[in-house]
Amino acid sequence: DIQMTQSPSSLSASVGDRVTITCRASQGISDYLGWFQQKPGKAPKSLIYAASILQSGVPSRFSGSGSGTDFTLTITSLQPEDSATYYCQQYNSYPLTFGGGTKVEIK
C-alpha cells in the first residue's frame, strides 16, 4: 500500500498569510493526487485533482503542485473561511489512501 504523509499535522496562521501544506507519498504516484478540505462536522469537499487542477468553484487562492512523491497545497492569502482540515489522497493504485490531515487554524 502507498502511505501518504502530510506535514505539518496542524498550523496556525493569520488572515492574509501564505500557507503551505506538504504531502509525501511512499512511492511515486505521478500526478495522481487529490486535495480535500473538511470543516468540523461537515463532509469533505474536493479542492484539487491531478495534483494541480482546481475543481470547479474552488477559489484561485488555492493551488497545488508536485509530481512523483512530493506535493504541496498552497493557500496564497488565508481567509477566515479556510479554517479546516486538509487531506491529500493518492489514486495511482489500490487501495486508495489518504494522508493523516493538516488542521489549519486562524490566529
Place this chain on the structure above:
Amino acid sequence: EVQLVESGGGLVQPGGSLRLSCAASGFIFSSYWMTWVRQAPGKGLEWVANIQEDGSAKFYVDSVKGRFTISRDNAKNSLYLQMNSLRAEDTAVYYCASLSCINRCSKVYFQQWGLGTLVTVSS
C-alpha cells in the same frame, strides 16, 4: 445541482448487518464510478470501496473484503453498501462520492461528496 444523500446508518450490534444507500441526483449517475469513504470519530478519511459505472468492476480495502459489498442500481440512481459481520472498528460516518475517470478509467478521482451517515457498532 449535484446531490448525494446517504441513508441507512444507525446503531447495530457487533456481528450484525446494515445496508447503506446513497441517492444521487443532478448528474447522469450511470456514467460515473462511485465510491464509499468512511471516517471514524475524530479520525481521518479511509477509502472503503469503488464500483464501476455498470457495476462490473469493484474494489475494496482489505479490512472490509468478504464482509462489505458495494452495488448500484442505475435505474434508481442509487448506490449501496451492504455491511455484514460488523465490528466495533467499523464505527464511522460513511460518505458516498462520485468519481471521474482518466486514462480509460485506470485512474479515478473524487468529485462530489454526500453528507454522510453514521454507523455505530456497539453492544
